Amino acid sequence: MNNKVKLLSMCMLSTSVNATQIFMKGSECRLDESAQPIELFTQSSDSIYAVAGRDPSSGQVRKVAGELSDDVKLKLFEMLSTKAQAYPHGVIVDRVVLKERLKDTSKEVNVSGRIVAYPVTTCETSEVITAKNYDMITATSFSGKTQRITFNVEIDPNRNAFVRKSTQVDDTVISQKQVFGIELGDTYAVAEKKVGRFTLVWPLNARQKLATIGRNHALLFENNRFVGYQYAFNLLPSSLANLINIYDINLASHIQGEAIEITNAALSEKMVAAIKSDFSGATFYQEGKYTKEPKTKLSGLQVGEFNVTKPVALSCYKGQSDIDEFVKQHQQSLAQWQNVDAKTVFYTGCNQLVELNKLGKVTSVKLLESWSLSNANLIGLADMKSVLSPWEFYGVRYLDPENKASLIGDIEDFYGTIEVTAKQWVGHFKSYDGQLVSAEFEKM
Template sequence: MNNKVLLVSMWMLSTSASATQVFMKGSNCLLTEKTQQIELVAQSSGSIYAVAGREASSEQVRKVAGKLSDDVKMKLFEALSTKAQAYSYGVIVDRVVLKERIKDTSKEVSVSGRIVAYPVTACETSEAITAKNYNMITATSFSGKTQRIAFNVEIDPNPNVHVPKQTQVDDMVISQKQIFGIRLGYTYTEAEKKVGRFTLVWPLNERQKLAIIGRNHALLFENNLFVGYQYAFNLLPVSLANLINIYDINLAIHIQDETVEITKVTLSGKVMMAIKNTFPSVTFYQEGKYTKEPKTKLSGLQIGEFNVTKPAALSCYKGQIEIDEFVQHHQQSLVQWQSVDAKTVFYTGCNQLIELNKLGKVTSLKLLEPWSLSNANLIGLADMTSVLSPWEFYGVHYLDPENKASLIGEIEDFYGTIEVTAELWAGHFKSYDGQLVSAEFEKM
């Protein structure tokens, strides 16, 4: 006989509230200067029964969790609709977090949800959430990997004000004295104007600052002046490179009256000789070295002086103050970059990755394992990473036993993932051999 699942739950639908009072993501609404946050919670649970005492399959769990999530969304919508009636122009959703758990040896599934919204004063263009499309309150999908459901909506009352600068390199030609139109001796501000925005910026010490474009180009500034540049086919640690935004640049040089690309292309003997004659510090590699027709390509190149000296330790967040306040006070001593989805990220001195929304507010935090430096060729990288320490978070440290996660909040072991729920954070740890190695948290 096939396993059967019996879901015990009550499903209630209500359309008592005015649908036009709850606005969803993308609505162009204005908030008051002293707007009050609205925060509501809801929960729904159901039982799973399997034949002959067998453990429920993951498909059964997901089916039940999906129905419970739908129920929680409706409850959140109903509660928010009721609250919205107190405001003349309605409310807009800011953030929704849904969390799914299994309890009592896989016999009960529970889904809890929290919604944050704000009253609005006007909406030029808006899309309302109603009893017919209440699922749009989150537009989430179940994550089988992390066993949690989360969706964050960013509200920008004036989108034109908060549009971040974008990287834009127009001049690809390099010489002994300049790169991307940035001449040696340019100030940091002058250099940044040439490219729009650096992908990553690392404050090395009081005198030096490292700026990176894409994943292959590093510029060193000393006493606020551009002093050196490094290109490397493998510049950064893989674990770091995978976190930052891609921006491909095909370097070129002038050979007589011709502009010739020199990166990601097969180089002829003539071009190789021109590169060697132009740049004293240059390396090549052979692609398909043991084939009949190996291809020679540019591996690394340097101009100016590129010497990293005594990097200073970066600030580390330990939970003593609110994290937005920490970022505001310490951002000059944090690594900053654009993530793969173009969001602003800060990296602390203890391997914490802090992600911000368009309004500069913290939305999430990750605790990461130390980077492997193999095959990374950035000059000074070993010294730079030597000042990074293993992560810590509210008294929990890298490689602590799993039960130490309870120092942050309530914990549950969900299929090998240590789920954590606290007043300010909801997330999970990953562990290996009973030790905590990494984590991801959403700010509540």
């Protein structure tokens, strides 16, 4: 786009579209449930001129694609600004998908963009997108205090359950009978009430349920009663841990009548002996083992009985039905957690990560490779992994050849990334040696 034309367009917007605000994704707003979502589409293309008929270089393609992406962001902002005037309290961006492709035997680059936004009724903490920062239409608002995305409500898959929930562990002292104020024998409901919410919940079988707080603390429930707890410095596989929210807890234990922190702290010989006495199976490691002053730290411990028995396979989505209906029907038999963006996600039995928006609707699906169990110490993890199968999505399977991606929709190879466009999905596959290994799909 000509820079003068772009500047003129921005100036016109700044003077004519001021009545209604566009709030950045992640702003703390309450949605107008009576209004329909706003969905918009636009695209932009440009030719690439190569020397002596040669194919353009990757750098040339990326430069043109970058300029077109900026143009598409501006167009989306202009279109949304016009639509937003119908809503006096403004709109919030829910998701934006930009898709790049090469056309006409690598002589033209095309970038298309889709945006979904929701009208709002009020906003408490918010970041506003204007003509001066329109390129932030694809960005997410962060809280200045926590550096985490902020939301007004915690979304349960039940559309009627708009309840504010957050994890809050106030009692960090543990004993042989109690963890975080939760006593052995407490019901799941009582336990959840005491900590606000669990980070991850995994229905293991008809009798057992696993719940974690952050990435290092696991609680086991049997017949709806709290029966065991495990702490481990490396509890979960890194590929799984990286997907869930962090919640750090400095455990403390009563040693000689005083509550003393036992995690993330150097432990004396007396403290180690006291911990071993109170918690059978407690393990330790040496930090700086080969230095002059190595520090002994807690590696893991258990409370109660922590025995995972015969996990069952989680339900798997293969494209056989509408994915929102699949989540609604199978939510009790899926692993669920809060991801690093503070959104609710479900994990299926074939390594699919399903993300929901504020209205409890599916927005994206990630097809993931299997976890590595190295350095992961969660009891029963190997059995849990054994009931997970490789991903399958609309007839495409893990390690299928690249051309099988066409079973989902139209495909294009954009410099090593297999892009897929279908009626309901826009996605990108990653491949290795010509085989599909993982993917990310946005639901349109």
